[in-house]
Amino acid sequence: xxxxxxxxxxxxxxxxxxxxxxxxxxxxxxxxxxxxxxxxxxxxxxxxxxxxxxxxxxxxxxxxxxxxxxxxxxxxxxxxxxxxxxxxxxxxxxxxxxxxxxxxxxxxxxxxxxxxxxxxxxxxxxxxxxxxxxxxxxxxxxxxxxxxxxxxxxxxxxx
Numbered sequence: 437x438x439x440x441x442x443x444x445x446x447x448x449x450x451x452x453x454x455x456x457x458x459x460x461x462x463x464x465x466x467x468x469x470x471x472x473x474x475x476x477x478x479x480x481x482x483x484x485x486x487x488x489x490x491x492x493x494x495x496x497x498x499x500x501x502x503x504x505x506x507x508x509x510x511x512x513x514x515x516x517x518x519x520x521x522x523x524x525x526x527x528x529x530x531x532x533x534x535x536x537x538x539x540x541x542x543x544x545x546x547x548x549x550x551x552x553x554x555x556x557x558x559x560x561x562x563x564x565x566x567x568x569x570x571x572x573x574x575x576x577x578x579x580x581x582x583x584x585x586x587x588x589x590x591x592x593x594x595x
Contacts, residue, residue, distance in 0.1 A: 451483030458487020468547030471563035512540030518549040
């Protein structure tokens with residue numbers, strides 16, 4: 437299990453980090469986002485959407501009430517928000533497995549609300565307030581595929 441932490445000082449830097457990750461994915465990835473309200477999870481997803489070539493006309497917003505937003509880029513993007521999902525029956529009604537194990541990329545806000553038994557390998561991103569616009573983004577790769585993805589992101593970010 438590999439990990440990496442980076443600090444951003446502006447929303448644009450966080451968005452750029454998401455964009456770089458979006459350029460690297462190949463399809464089938466599961467990316468879990470963890471962080472309190474206002475931490476910047478959706479900001480990161482907006483950047484990711486740019487990187488995976490979702491058109492500028494798409495309104496990338498938190499799917500708090502719709503629960504799942506789908507975007508079309510070079511790969512399908514499934515932006516999932518589990519904040520309002522309270523019961524296992526509600527979770528089951530979303531048919532998440534269709535999204536998680538399809539050809540697209542799943543980005544899941546409030547990932548900690550997903551039962552651990554639902555996914556094995558994934559990339560987990562913790563976003564924490566650091567005061568003002570400062571954010572601490574911690575990446576944890578669960579599985580060899582995600583370790584490679586994380587290494588590629590570190591290289592791309594170092595450039």
